[in-house]
Amino acid sequence: MYRYKNIIIFFDTEGSYGFPDSPYININDNINNIISVLDNYRAKATFNICAKILYEHPDLIKNLYSEGHEIAAHGFLHENFLRCNFQYLKNIMDEIDRAFISILQKNPVGIRSPGLAMNLLSPTGYMHKIKYRGLLSKHGYKWISDNCLYPLFRQPYTNLKIKTTIYRLLTPIIARNISIFHILEIPILSPLDTMLFPPEIRFKTKYSDLMRGFRILRSFIDNSGEIFNFNFHTEIIGTGNRILLLDKILEYATSYLECKFIRPVDLI
Ligand SMILES: [Zn+2]
Numbered sequence: 001m002y003r004y005k006n007i008i009i010f011f012d013t014e015g016s017y018g019f020p021d022s023p024y025i026n027i028n029d030n031i032n033n034i035i036s037v038l039d040n041y042r043a044k045a046t047f048n049i050c051a052k053i054l055y056e057h058p059d060l061i062k063n064l065y066s067e068g069h070e071i072a073a074h075g076f077l078h079e080n081f082l083r084c085n086f087q088y089l090k091n092i093m094d095e096i097d098r099a100f101i102s103i104l105q106k107n108p109v110g111i112r113s114p115g116l117a118m119n120l121l122s123p124t125g126y127m128h129k130i131k132y133r134g135l136l137s138k139h140g141y142k143w144i145s146d147n148c149l150y151p152l153f154r155q156p157y158t159n160l161k162i163k164t165t166i167y168r169l170l171t172p173i174i175a176r177n178i179s180i181f182h183i184l185e186i187p188i189l190s191p192l193d194t195m196l197f198p199p200e201i202r203f204k205t206k207y208s209d210l211m212r213g214f215r216i217l218r219s220f221i222d223n224s225g226e227i228f229n230f231n232f233h234t235e236i237i238g239t240g241n242r243i244l245l246l247d248k249i250l251e252y253a254t255s256y257l258e259c260k261f262i263r264p265v266d267l268i
Contacts, residue, residue, distance in 0.1 A: 007259050054099045
């Protein structure tokens with residue numbers, strides 16, 4: 001077991017564009033809740049944000065950026081990139097650039113494609129992905145994070161032992177950085193919070209479910225190599241009582257393992 005870890009903390013931030021059935025999302029509150037926990041551990045995180053939200057919350061985003069958190073792209077309106085035709089994808093990329101330049105005066109260098117659409121296991125997805133990587137390269141992207149062993153972990157509660165064993169075997173391979181079009185690939189190395197909690201849970205989670213989520217994340221981090229990432233949604237972890245899970249897992253990472261929190265931009 002590697003005790004020394006470099007940890008990236010991702011927060012996908014998509015508001016009602018990613019969670020259309022949740023009318024009560026308050027992005028400001030959610031991010032402030034998250035920041036108050038991160039600050040306790042002096043952790044800088046990476047927010048993958050739908051670009052439209054940059055226009056809607058310019059001060060919040062500028063503030064995050066100036067405090068040292070990385071701001072990456074996550075579509076414009078959380079479009080499913082696999083279902084977009086190429087011309088439409090090009091338009092989205094232009095829209096994203098415009099939003100980043102208008103609010104942060106710079107192009108994004110990283111992106112998480114919404115919906116984890118670019119799965120290598122789908123042949124059509126693979127072709128689409130090659131073209132898409134070329135497009136990203138033209139737009140000056142330096143890193144991308146949209147590959148994961150998602151199908152394996154769709155039900156993370158079952159066969160956790162088997163899955164973490166497979167994971168341990170595969171991690172050295174997938175954690176090696178594969179560069180296509182000079183874009184650093186950062187595979188998703190932990191279950192997303194949407195997989196840890198039933199999707200209908202928006203406001204409060206049973207303490208026992210939070211602890212189960214904690215044990216799952218802990219087992220993934222224990223079994224990882226020296227680079228690891230946590231993958232949360234601002235809308236899930238930042239609301240209700242789930243911020244407790246963020247606090248607990250960061251406490252574990254800093255107390256029992258030797259951790260350094262990094263951002264993808266530190267790797268390029
Ligand atoms: Zn998303």
